[in-house]
Every structure is written in C-alpha cells, then in structure tokens.
Amino acid sequence: MALRPARAPRRPRRSEWQETLIFLVKLVAIVFVVRSFLVSPFVIPSGSMLPRTLIGDYLFVTKWNYGYSRHSLPFSLPLIPGRIFASTPARGDVVVFKAPPTSDEDWIKRVIGLPGDTIQMRGGTLFLNGRAVPKQRVADFVLPVSPNSPCDPYFRDRAADGTPICRYPQFEETLPGGVRYRILDQGFSVGDDTGIYRVPAGHVFMMGDNRDDSKDSRFPDSIGYVPMTNLEGKAVVNFWSTDGNAAWLKPWTWPGATRWGRIGELY
Template identity: 40%
Template structure:
C-alpha cells in the first residue's frame, strides 16, 4: 500500500518515517499558504494541496498511534497548541509495539477530519482580512476581521474589492467608483461620474477614538483632538447610479477634493476609500504613493462581511458590507 492510499485506511499501521513525512508535508504547505496572496491562482493551488496534506497527516497520525499501541483519542492532542509539538516529537521517535495489529477506528473522528479538510479546501473561494487602517471607515474600521470571496465576474460600481497594488503587490481594499469607459472627476470633494454629480445626503457626524491603528497611524479629525478623545468627522450618504448607498467621511478641504477628469481605460477601475480625506486611492498616482487606476487582473475578490472587531468596536459582529 502506498503512502497516499495508506492514509485513507485508518485501520492500518504507519511507521516513524511515514508519519514524519506526513507531518513535514502539512507544516510546509500551511507555511506556504500563509505566504502566497489570498484568492490568487497560486493561493488556490496551495489551499487544495494543504487540504490534501491535512487528510494525509491525520490518517497517518491515527495509524501511527495504533502502531505505538496508544489510544486513538491521543490524536486530538495534535489539535492543541504546544501539546501537539510534544506529541509529534514522541510519535516521530517512539518505536512500534511488536504486537501492534490493524484494528477498528472511530467513524465520527474521521468525519471530523473530513470537515476540517473541507474547510481548508474552501479557502479557494474565500479569505479573511484584518483591516489595518481607517481608509475605508466607517464601512471597514481598523481591527475589523473581514471576509472576502473570490471574484468570478467583473466588479460593479459600489463593490468593495480586494486588489493587489500594481507596484508593491500589497493587498488594498477600496470601493469601485468608475468602470471601464467611465469619466470620473472630483469637484469640491464630490464625485462627478460621466459629467453628473453623484448625490450625497447629509448624515450625522461620525466619530471614533483617537488612538493608533495597527500600523501606528492615528485617524485624521475635523478639529485637533487629544489622544483617546473622540475624533469627529463629517459624514454623508452617497449613492452611485444603480449601486448601493453607503457612508463617506470628510474632514475639510483637501488637495484631493479637486482632480482633473479621467476616462477609465479598458481593463481598469477607479477606486476610492470611503474615508475620503484619509485614503490613498485612484486620485493619487502610484508614483506619489496612491494606487492609480487598478487593472482588473489585479482584483482578487469582493469584501462581503465583517465577522467581528479585534479591537472590540461595537456593532461590528457579522456586519454585511454595503
């Protein structure tokens, strides 16, 4: 029986070498999964390989415990941090019991492993993102743990997308404002789309604590604000043609409030942050630190949901992204 097929037969026995190989495969692929861009073609391949290696590892782990003469319940110790390290080390060096023989196994245990494998494989279609800055506030706030799904079609106006910066390759999250063929301009802080102002309705001021974000920056406020005090911003509800209505923020007159009209070429998007005066987006060229016009080929997915806030912000649990 080969190394691959043996992992599917939980009744059998696995020696030290087979278990070490299975452990090395799963660790290597999990590390690789953390390094590749989420929702990319490479990331999809690594996710599927990681799922397959997980199935191999747990199958050989169960067989290895039987070969050592240990109960299969020890297998679940491999899911516990620190305990798993000690257990893997023991399983890698301990000799087989001379009287070890194949035997039955728990069907429920194998079912749980298949659930774990399916969850890992599902990373082909989704990826989590931790929001480091307030450039998309209030839609996405610093510390939000957000979920994005793979893009199967071109994004529409108003969609909040994940894309890789054309120069740095870093992941950015912004809102799509202009599609190929559109003409986009900023005038007095208002979006002019194809010659027509995008309507904005007044909304109550929005505030957040004036404290550092995950990358050490502080929010910009309407007026000078002491650390820890409420940082106030003007807010408005903006509605794109045929798109959603969402909240945008303003802290006063800025250099990016007025831009020249840009016609979006084929295969590109014009994107903005909802926190208009605190966002490096398509208003700013790549040479000046912005993102410029974003190639459609760099769009990885669409942000769908905020799962929760790592900073404990209220109202962030299972919040749908507008």
C-alpha cells in the first residue's frame, strides 16, 4: 500500500473582526512612522506669520531636517532620548516646534538667530550680530476680509470692485546669506525696541513675520529661546487653504472657500 505524506494541519481561519483589527494595527503603525519620521500635516491657527502663512493654511512639514527627539513623535512620547541625527537649522527657515515652556503646543515661526548670535530690535529694525538687517518697503500686503482673515478697522480698505480688504504695510528683509522674506509692520509695538539677546548653545531665536502681532523669542515671558530638541520639522508646501467661509458638513461650500492660488506654494 502506498503511503501518502501527512498533510500539515490547516491554520484556523481568522475571523472577520481579527482581520479588521490586524489591518487597523498595521495602518496605525504606518501612520505613526510617516508622521514621526517623514512628513506631518500642520494647520495654521493664527496670523503671527502673515504674510507667509494665513489662518486656514494647511501645510506639510518634513521631519528629518533637524534630527529627531521625543517631540518628533505624536503626543511627544518619551521614546527618543535627547536628540538624534541632529542638524542645525538655517537662518530664515520656517519651522514648526513645541512651544516652551510647556512644550505642549505646536507653533510655527521663522528662525532668526542661531547659537552665539546676538539679536536686537531698534525702532522696528532687526539687528543681527550688531548689524542692521536690510529692510526695504515693498507693495502693501492685501488680503480679502473673511472669517479666517479678520481685519483691524485701522487697516480696512476696499478693492476696486468694493470687496472689503485688509491693507498692511509690507517690507522685505534680507538675512546674511541672502535669504529674503516679507514681513508686516503695523506700527509701533513693544517688540520694536528690545535689549540685546544672545542665543545660548542648543537653542534658536524665533520670530513671527507679522512683527507687531507675534509672541516669539523677543518676549521671555512668552517662549524665549527655543531648544533645538523642540524642533519638529521644516515647513515645505501648502496642500490646502480655506478662508473659513465653508462648513465641513456642507461639501458644496468647500470650493468657494478654497484659496486655490495658495495650494502648492513652497516655503
């Protein structure tokens, strides 16, 4: 009699809920890795970086630029000791970071000072290492009034077609190395004249482009110097922008509220 090879015992088939659970675990793991180490989305909640970012902008932040720390991970999970693969940002980079001293909120500002730099504001002019940063008047920044772009009455105006707009005085600064960017100067504010700040080792000095409406490193009672371990990543591109006139539960209102011209803007 011919002998038949013994058959391997069949694995019991997973139930539908087990298959669903395994799929969800894999999905969460992939999202965790991508958001922690590659790319993460960020939504702009305030006007402190006008004119570069607007309330309602959605942008992608790349996570590898400055290395990784616990703040690279969702909820700042304490799984990374210190900072690994560390790299110093460049002056002028637009960076998302955990705001000191609590380190529980994501903020976005521009890197102005690196370790060892001295920073001072005099009469609204930025001085870096004792030298005035060139500041040139350019055309006003004009922004249609909307729920995501409210406007102080002092800066209200109307476009040629009667549309309510905000009109802000705008300037261009040029940092050493040639990085150029636009800032808003709405007039006198307490941040226009400061003492001299010397950036300590392992920290950066952050400022908002909307100079008279930004809590930043000029104010020790705000965030002060930002530890490099708090840096989450570099802003790279807008992938969506809304003026706030849409309702999430009414998809037919989305196209009219979308700022189509801002989609794809690079930082």
